[in-house]
Amino acid sequence: MRRVRRTYRDLDRPGRWLHQELLAEGRYDETRGGRRHAYTGRHRLDGDRIDYLDDSGFYAIGSFLGEELYHAEFVMRHGGGGRGTPPAR
Known part of the structure; x- marks a missing residue:
């Protein structure tokens, strides 16, 4: 597995991105809303499903559909800005 970067931005709510x-x-x-290392932890991939276990003990899941990752209320896509900077519009 290689390093994967995914970025989400909500154009209707400026400043809301991860x-x-x-x-x-x-x-x-x-990174969320400019806060680096806001969430860190482990992940495990199983087919199109991803399980997260945050270092604080929080557990979450997500699903890949094509090139998009659906996680919580976010839909993430490959690409975006560099680490800690919002993606260009």
Whole structure:
């Protein structure tokens, strides 16, 4: 598995975006609203499903549909800005 970066932005609500990196060693690192390392933890892929276990003990799931990742209220796509910076419009 390679490093995957996914970015979400909500054009109707400026400043609402996240950047998530899925690392090859089974870790993830998420930036939300400019707050780096807002969520970090482990992830496990099983087909089109991804399970997250946050370092704080929070558990979440997501699903891949094509090139999109559906996680919580977010729909994430490959691409976006660099780490810690919002994607360009």
